[in-house]
Amino acid sequence: MSKFLKGLLILMGVGFVSLPLLIWATAPKGSVSDVAIAPVSVPISQVDPITDYQAGLSAVPSMAAFVADVRLGLIDGLVEIEVTPQFQAEAKADREGLAVVLWEAWTRSYGGDDVDNARIRLVDEQGRQVGGSRAIAGSVIYVDD
Numbered sequence: 001m002s003k004f005l006k007g008l009l010i011l012m013g014v015g016f017v018s019l020p021l022l023i024w025a026t027a028p029k030g031s032v033s034d035v036a037i038a039p040v041s042v043p044i045s046q047v048d049p050i051t052d053y054q055a056g057l058s059a060v061p062s063m064a065a066f067v068a069d070v071r072l073g074l075i076d077g078l079v080e081i082e083v084t085p086q087f088q089a090e091a092k093a094d095r096e097g098l099a100v101v102l103w104e105a106w107t108r109s110y111g112g113d114d115v116d117n118a119r120i121r122l123v124d125e126q127g128r129q130v131g132g133s134r135a136i137a138g139s140v141i142y143v144d145d
Contacts, residue, residue: 053109095143
């Protein structure tokens with residue numbers, strides 16, 4: 001499992017409301033050394049979910065190695081995440097773990113009472129679907145072999 005993915009999985013145990021409020025610092029050896037909440041400059045209720053999500057992903061070091069672009073999907077609650085070839089090169093279990101982390105982060109940005117309304121669609125550089133939420137529920141995440 002990559003250092004980046006391990007850090008993200010550790011991160012998910014931290015209770016925070018809005019992803020861009022996260023500041024993540026790593027120790028020289030690559031272990032997560034500090035997780036803190038930054039001061040809120042804009043009330044969370046006034047932040048657009050996709051803007052919140054994009055800002056949060058950009059606040060995580062090395063995210064660009066796995067996520068090339070993020071945009072709203074065609075249905076309410078859907079975010080389309082374009083993944084990089086490096087994401088595709090990871091082992092299936094690591095890609096599944098990262099996909100779950102991406103979905104959980106989207107649920108925080110999207111909000112709402114029913115987290116299964118928050119869905120992700122993972123696509124490659126050519127726009128082909130390579131994973132995401134299943135039709136049955138947003139929380140049922142898969143990645144292609």
